[in-house]
Amino acid sequence: MHSNSCISNVKFVDSSWHLNKTRRGKEEFLQSRIPGSSFFDVDDISDKRTTLPHMLPSEKDFEEHISSMGISSHHHVIVYAAIGSFSAPRVWWTFKAFGHDRVSVLDGGLPAWISANGPIESGTISLILNGRMCYLTFFKVRIFVLNRKEILPQNSILLWWWIAITC
Numbered sequence: 761m762h763s764n765s766c767i768s769n770v771k772f773v774d775s776s777w778h779l780n781k782t783r784r785g786k787e788e789f790l791q792s793r794i795p796g797s798s799f800f801d802v803d804d805i806s807d808k809r810t811t812l813p814h815m816l817p818s819e820k821d822f823e824e825h826i827s828s829m830g831i832s833s834h835h836h837v838i839v840y841a842a843i844g845s846f847s848a849p850r851v852w853w854t855f856k857a858f859g860h861d862r863v864s865v866l867d868g869g870l871p872a873w874i875s876a877n878g879p880i881e882s883g884t885i886s887l888i889l890n891g892r893m894c895y896l897t898f899f900k901v902r903i904f905v906l907n908r909k910e911i912l913p914q915n916s917i918l919l920w921w922w923i924a925i926t927c
Contacts, residue, residue, distance in 0.1 A: 771835045772797035774870070775851035776842040788842050794873055795881045798829035800839070800851050814850070822858050833860060840866035840873065 772794045776785035789799045805825045807815035817825070831837060837855055839848040848865045855863040866873065874880065 769835055771829070771831050771837050772866075773800045773829070773831075773837055773839045773851065774798070774841070775800045775802065775839050775847045776870075777802045777847040777850075785842065785847075791882050792842075792870070792880050793882065794840065794870070795879050797840075798831070800825075800829075802847065802850060805854075816854060816857060819858060822854070826855075836862040836864070838864050838866050841869040843869065843871070845869050 774785070774789045774793055774797050776788055776799075786799060786801065789797075793799075802814050805817055805822065806813070807817050807821075816822075826832075837860060839851045839855070841848045845865055845868065848869060852863050852865050868875070
């Protein structure tokens with residue numbers, strides 16, 4: 761299968777998460793992903809009432825997150841990761857824990873998809889808000905702070921992410 765555009769009940773989900781904090785799953789998702797896929801942020805989609813990382817969210821929080829990704833119980837979810845199958849089984853298990861019957865892990869993840877000449881997209885993400893097609897554009901903005909030693913060391917760089925939604 762090289763395209764999910766004609767298979768309306770299939771949703772691809774990128775679950776990339778890295779132990780090495782120099783790599784960022786969200787940033788990599790914007791640079792290279794299976795067309796039409798969503799990003800499942802294991803840091804964000806978790807129980808915020810505990811200091812322990814990656815604990816299962818409440819059922820309500822899980823439903824809200826996957827609904828915002830356009831996923832419902834009738835979809836077959838195919839989970840993948842940027843480096844094979846490192847984080848995908850955790851997201852597979854999360855879907856299963858909340859009773860989602862049709863969920864699979866893409867064997868070999870994004871590297872296997874690319875090796876099989878599967879299409880890749882990058883950049884803006886589209887989604888439906890209130891029945892209207894909308895597009896998310898992420899901007900990485902570098903802000904240079906000069907001569908403000910009381911805030912940051914001189915000539916520091918701050919990175920900010922801006923998101924524009926166009927409907």
